[in-house]
Amino acid sequence: MPPAEPLSHDDLDALIVRLRLGVDASELHGSLCGYLAGGATPHGGNLLAALQLDGEEVSPGPADQAVLERLLGQCRDALADPELGFEPLLPEDDHPLDERAGAVSEWCRGFLGGFGLAGTDAHAQLSDDAQEVLRDFGTIAAASFDFGDAAEDEDALVEVQEFLRVGALLLYTESAGRGQPGSDRLH
DSSP: OOOOOOOOOHHHHHHHHHHTSSSSHHHHHHHHHHHHHHHOOSSSSHHHHHTTOOOOOOOOOHHHHHHHHHHHHHHHHHHHHHTOOOOOOOTTEEEEEEHHHHHHHHHHHHHHHHHHTTTOOEEEEEEHHHHHHHHHHHHHHHHHOOOHHHHHHHHHHHHHHHHHHHHHHHHHHHHHTSSSTTTTTOO
């Protein structure tokens, strides 16, 4: 059986609407990635409850629970990928620049929240570089973006997205990836 197609930003948006969650797709993905990067290992149970993202009295049915499990596996596999193929789940390039920039901030907010919810003491053991990444994620999460030159703004957003990708991998490697094969790849 071929592997399932990776979940897209639009797939998560549809799930969020069905479950009436108070987050967007980028924030949900960021929350889960931060939770995993912080060293948490969710086993069974309600992933949304672990991330403190319960919907408005709507519990995931079996189909939605399967999507959440697929998302969990997708995030875990991407963060642990020895080829460093992880990417933050953000709107596609055909979405307006301001929407994509806002999603970057939402992803960072989610990541920081999930990392904190992991409940590990990993933060105290992080390298100076990893602690700086967390501070920078906080800055990005709180940022409001000004747009001027479309080409320059597009390039800047691409650079920020690459920083998120590498930063999340560094945090995962230092916190959750300890002791796993290839866990020293980013040191």
